[in-house]
Amino acid sequence: MGHRIPGFMTMMKLTGVVLLAVPMLGFAVYSARFGLRGLGLDLSQETYIYTPDKVWPNLAIFSHMALGAVVMGFVPLQLVRQLRHRVPWLHRMTGRVIVAGSIIVALGGLVYIGLRGTIAGPLMDVGFALYGLLMLGAAVQTFRHARAGAIEQHSEWALRLFVLVMGSLIFRLHYVIWYILTDGLWSNEALTGPFDQVQYFAFYLPYLIGLELWIRRRRVLRAA
């Protein structure tokens, strides 16, 4: 029996996975390192995110980064159908880590916004607080529906949570692409330029809307 040559779509999918996995891994390592250093060291000379002589804002934002890395590392595993079916206990275990991690990541971000505010002020606070609330909601719903055995709803909320987790990476990717293309037009270090203001919402809202349309289409096709 000869080996089947992978089809064009399989190759495209594999390329897509690799193209996404590399920045994901890079960002997860960056986030874990930044978080752990912020929890253990005084970083006030290095970053405005560190609040000198205060426990809560530092605990909130740096544990947020460290756990965000864990969530980002685990979340793609949940999408692999073979793993879900062949090793269901692994799916449940990593699922619990992701849900608990996402809740702490979201709460950490929200506490930091409440105590310190974001670098760019009220509009960015609103964009990021909405992002945090959506992540909190999606994590709770994913868990609730799994517990209730409502697999269809569980999978829809899990996809929403996936897109939201990816949002933290997409935010950075938008900047990398924009700076390569325009050399930072309408953007500045304080993140208050027109491009930055669009980004407060553009790293998650359009992707969530796209996912919502896809979910609706899938429901219609499944019902047909």
Ligand code: HEM
């Ligand atoms: C898995 C998801 C997430 C990861 C991995 C993550 C990681 C990070 C990292 C590494 C930073 C440091 C800034 C940088 O160097 O770019 C950061 C900052 C921040 N994150 Fe997150 N984050 C995640 C989700 C969230 C969520 C859901 C919120 C909303 C509550 C949030 C709010 C913030 C805020 C407010 C800052 C500081 C922004 C500033 O003023 O510069 N993050 N995050």
